Amino acid sequence: xxxxxxxxxxxxxxxxxxxxxxxxxxxxxxxxxxxxxxxxxxxxxxxxxxxxxxxxxxxxxxxxxxxxxxxxxxxxxxxxxxxxxxxxxxxxxxxxxxxxxxxxxxxxxxxxxxxxxxxxxxxxxxxxxxxxxxxxxxxxxxxxxxxxxxxxxxxxxxxxxxxxxxxxxxxxxxxxxxxxxxxxxxxxxxxxxxxxxxxxxxxxxxxxxxxxxxxxxxxxxxxxxxxxxxxxxxxxxxxxxxxxxxxxxxxxxxxxxxxxxxxxxxxxxxxxxxxxxxxxxxxxxxxxxxxxxxxxxxxxxxxxxxxxxxxxxxxxxxxxxxxxxxxxxxxxxxxxxxxxxxxxxxxxxxxxxxxxxxxxxxxxxxxxxxxxxxxxxxxxxxxxxxxxxxxxxxxxxxxxxxxxxxxxxxxxxxxxxxxxxxxxxxxxxxxxxxxxxxxxxxxxxxxxxxxxxxxxxxxxxxxxxxxxxxxxxxxxxxxxxxxxxx
Amino acid sequence: xxxxxxxxxxxxxxxxxxxxxxxxxxxxxxxxxxxxxxxxxxxxxxxxxxxxxxxxxxxxxxxxxxxxxxxxxxxxxxxxxxxxxxxxxxxxxxxxxxxxxxxxxxxxxxxxxxxxxxxxxxxxxxxxxxxxxxxxxxxxxxxxxxxxxxxxxxxxxxxxxxxxxxxxxxxxxxxxxxxxxxxxxxxxxxxxxxxxxxxxxxxxxxxxxxxxxxxxxxxxxxxxxxxxxxxxxxxxxxxxxxxxxxxxxxxxxxxxxxxxxxxxxxxxxxxxxxxxxxxxxxxxxxxxxxxxxxxxxxxxxxxxxxxxxxxxxxxxxxxxxxxxxxxxxxxxxxxxx
Numbered sequence: 001x002x003x004x005x006x007x008x009x010x011x012x013x014x015x016x017x018x019x020x021x022x023x024x025x026x027x028x029x030x031x032x033x034x035x036x037x038x039x040x041x042x043x044x045x046x047x048x049x050x051x052x053x054x055x056x057x058x059x060x061x062x063x064x065x066x067x068x069x070x071x072x073x074x075x076x077x078x079x080x081x082x083x084x085x086x087x088x089x090x091x092x093x094x095x096x097x098x099x100x101x102x103x104x105x106x107x108x109x110x111x112x113x114x115x116x117x118x119x120x121x122x123x124x125x126x127x128x129x130x131x132x133x134x135x136x137x138x139x140x141x142x143x144x145x146x147x148x149x150x151x152x153x154x155x156x157x158x159x160x161x162x163x164x165x166x167x168x169x170x171x172x173x174x175x176x177x178x179x180x181x182x183x184x185x186x187x188x189x190x191x192x193x194x195x196x197x198x199x200x201x202x203x204x205x206x207x208x209x210x211x212x213x214x215x216x217x218x219x220x221x222x223x224x225x226x227x228x229x230x231x232x233x234x235x236x237x238x239x240x241x242x243x244x245x246x247x248x249x250x251x252x253x254x255x256x257x258x259x260x261x262x263x264x265x266x267x268x269x270x271x272x273x274x275x276x277x278x279x280x281x282x283x284x285x286x287x288x289x290x291x292x293x294x295x296x297x298x299x300x301x302x303x304x305x306x307x308x309x310x311x312x313x314x315x316x317x318x319x320x321x322x323x324x325x326x327x328x329x330x331x332x333x334x335x336x337x338x339x340x341x342x343x344x345x346x347x348x349x350x351x352x353x354x355x356x357x358x359x360x361x362x363x364x365x366x367x368x369x370x371x372x373x374x375x376x377x378x379x380x381x382x383x384x385x386x387x388x389x390x391x392x393x394x395x396x397x398x399x400x401x402x403x404x405x406x407x408x409x410x411x412x413x414x415x416x417x418x419x420x421x422x423x424x425x426x427x428x429x430x431x432x433x434x435x436x437x438x439x440x441x442x443x444x445x446x447x448x449x450x451x452x453x454x455x456x457x458x459x460x461x462x463x464x465x466x467x468x469x470x471x472x473x474x475x476x477x478x479x480x481x482x483x484x485x486x
Numbered sequence: 487x488x489x490x491x492x493x494x495x496x497x498x499x500x501x502x503x504x505x506x507x508x509x510x511x512x513x514x515x516x517x518x519x520x521x522x523x524x525x526x527x528x529x530x531x532x533x534x535x536x537x538x539x540x541x542x543x544x545x546x547x548x549x550x551x552x553x554x555x556x557x558x559x560x561x562x563x564x565x566x567x568x569x570x571x572x573x574x575x576x577x578x579x580x581x582x583x584x585x586x587x588x589x590x591x592x593x594x595x596x597x598x599x600x601x602x603x604x605x606x607x608x609x610x611x612x613x614x615x616x617x618x619x620x621x622x623x624x625x626x627x628x629x630x631x632x633x634x635x636x637x638x639x640x641x642x643x644x645x646x647x648x649x650x651x652x653x654x655x656x657x658x659x660x661x662x663x664x665x666x667x668x669x670x671x672x673x674x675x676x677x678x679x680x681x682x683x684x685x686x687x688x689x690x691x692x693x694x695x696x697x698x699x700x701x702x703x704x705x706x707x708x709x710x711x712x713x714x715x716x717x718x719x720x721x722x723x724x725x726x727x728x729x730x731x732x733x734x735x736x737x738x739x740x741x742x743x744x745x746x747x748x749x750x751x752x753x754x755x756x757x758x759x760x761x762x763x764x765x766x767x768x769x770x771x772x773x774x775x776x777x778x779x780x781x782x783x784x785x786x787x788x789x790x791x792x793x794x795x796x797x798x799x800x801x802x803x804x805x806x807x808x809x810x811x812x813x814x815x816x817x818x819x820x821x822x823x
Contacts, residue, residue, distance in 0.1 A: 019641055021638035021639050029638050030636075030637070032636070032641055034641060034643060038611065038612075038615060039600050040606065040610075040614070040615065042614045043606045043611045043613075043614040044602040044603045044605055044611075046614070048602075049716070051716060051717055051718050052802075052805055052809070056599055056805075059598070059599040059600070060514060061514050062513070062514035062515035062519050062520075062667065063514075063515045065516065076718075080718070110522075142526060145525050145526050146525075146526075148522075159751065160748050160750060161747045162523070163520060163667055166751050166753040166756075167753065169718050170718050174751055174752040175751045264620050268622070269619070269621050269623065270622075270623065271616050271622060271624045271628045271630070272628070273629070273630055274630065274634045274643065275630060276630050278622060280621075283623070287623070372721060393621075401801055401802055404620075406620050
């Protein structure tokens with residue numbers, strides 16, 4: 001039996017590692033995606049001051065600090081039994097839109113998009129942001145950099161700094177907006193709406209008009225029939241900041257809709273000996289290993305999970321694009337992993353439109369952004385991080401210190417599905433002992449669609465991270481090595 | 487298929503470019519984002535230097551770096567703290583291969599927030615994550631192992647240390663760039679100093695010799711306070727020093743360079759810039775500053791109950807005063823049996 005190890009694939013919670021096992025006929029028997037690092041936030045959160053949690057937990061991820069910041073802040077709202085003033089909620093949601101703008105631009109143009117924009121078969125050294133700039137032109141490249149920066153700037157104005165923000169407090173936010181800041185944000189948001197529209201046109205021109213890419217989107221190795229999960233508002237429309245968690249099944253029917261307070265009655269986490277990450281699943285369906293379908297509790301979160309779990313978007317342009325995506329790809333749910341990229345751009349458009357609604361809201365300059373807190377207790381908060389549903393759960397003692405903390409992060413929610421996608425991509429490319437360099441791209445594309453937390457190394461400047469696939473025979477002797485960028 | 491990756495690209499200018507490397511250890515990725523936040527200036531950096539690695543990842547790059555001559559890399563920016571054997575050996579290797587090694591960001595400089603894990607050890611971390619956890623269904627009490635036999639073969643995971651360390655606790659460091667993450671202006675200062683060959687004396691912290699208080703918009707009146715309040719207990723922040731409003735703010739004990747951004751958002755400094763110049767223990771300095779503002783130096787005039795009450799008001803000493811510096815503080819970690 002041969003073993004192929006791709007180590008490392010990347011990070012954020014450390015570096016990823018893929019091991020692929022071949023059977024005696026040279027076909028893939030199984031594949032494992034391992035997360036080889038754990039930092040222990042749940043343990044060292046114990047004993048900390050509750051109000052420090054939004055800033056401590058943002059350090060779980062420097063790419064999505066705002067998501068942790070507000071999952072924590074919302075958990076504290078409930079733990080201190082306080083409902084923030086309407087203006088505070090709007091300010092938080094506006095900042096959240098800024099975060100989605102920069103994060104989705106980062107992923108599409110810097111991380112995931114190069115696969116499509118430059119092409120999955122392009123030389124590795126070109127599949128990065130510089131390659132994208134070369135393809136689309138320096139002016140567009142500067143626009144990419146400018147609008148990612150706008151997202152960061154909007155977040156920084158509202159949050160004190162973008163990485164890592166400080167404004168979240170139980171019962172509200174620490175900072176109000178003045179009229180100059182409103183004007184500045186409005187100008188940036190208007191420009192971001194146009195940029196989001198442009199990005200969807202770019203996706204149309206480069207991806208959807210290319211038969212080869214469309215076939216790739218529809219191909220079996222990139223298809224998984226799992227449940228889908230995301231936050232929705234009272235009309236089952238996508239919401240990033242608040243609402244109920246909705247899960248839909250393989251026929252896009254509602255499986256369950258629940259308040260996050262019930263999360264531990266709906267989802268469970270499974271532990272494997274070979275990875276530091278846990279794997280979440282729907283408790284009542286059960287953990288049935290790494291399989292999809294109705295009898296497997298594995299579900300997907302993130303842009304495609306959210307869009308599948310909802311019934312539309314609340315803003316006009318994004319909702320039009322939402323409908324177009326389902327019409328184009330054959331109805332609901334979409335099970336194609338690569339459609340995550342399209343869904344991400346539709347969400348980018350929604351974030352910009354929603355930001356515009358919020359910045360034009362007269363209440364956005366209200367000075368009433370805090371409500372007094374009650375006695376410390378227990379609280380659970382949920383938001384949609386850019387890469388999926390994120391839950392923070394704290395128990396506070398009478399002094400307002402953390403007694404227990406439990407965190408279910410987006411990447412954990414997708415861990416089971418990512419593992420399967422990697423395996424299926426490997427199966428798609430390795431046939432009867434024929435292995436070539438294509439495996440690197442195919443496997444990378446499978447996990448990159450979900451999440452820069454597994455992919456941020458691969459497309460950063462100046463080129464891709466080095467990859468090495470080692471193939472060992474059954475005596476553990478090195479049989480063959482494929483390298484890139486070494 | 488094996489591509490030698492050097493700075494010799496065909497479009498490179500004739501003058502030899504600098505060779506930079508970026509590396510991360512135990513960190514969140516925020517330092518990488520801070521570099522991206524140079525925005526269009528990142529194109530200037532790429533023009534001035536070839537970035538050999540960014541970000542890098544352990545095994546493959548290990549061989550790549552190993553193959554280089556010593557001091558081949560001009561400047562290595564290293565972020566993240568050290569908690570695994572792999573990270574430690576990578577730090578040692580990069581030290582050998584780099585002319586200049588910069589500890590980049592709070593984690594590399596002082597251990598950072600992941601350094602708070604020094605209140606526990608590996609076993610405790612595992613217990614909370616995998617066993618004693620409200621949403622984890624684990625009847626067989628499985629915990630991840632460094633070597634696991636699965637049906638098809640063997641899978642391995644790296645082990646990690648009980649103790650988190652800063653970069654300079656593992657190798658010699660030439661310069662320190664503090665902050666969580668380092669502010670863009672400090673990154674630009676550092677890069678400019680490197681490119682123009684105007685680096686300060688070895689061992690310097692590349693940040694102003696000021697404290698956060700020196701950059702803060704709030705006025706200090708040297709007023710004493712009678713009690714400590716939690717930030718959420720204060721309904722409205724007034725336009726004056728937060729410490730004088732009873733809120734613990736690490737400004738006096740923290741190195742500036744950040745323009746007191748958190749204070750601009752009406753929130754206290756939590757100390758990410760690390761200790762001020764000539765202070766080796768940020769927490770100790772802050773405790774002393776707090777004692778003075780509380781008037782505890784006049785302790786003999788206070789009754790025991792008042793002193794006790796003030797001490798109790800400071801909840802969570804480690805998390806409050808050593809949020810970013812526990813590994814390099816005088817206490818370093820919790821002593822465990």
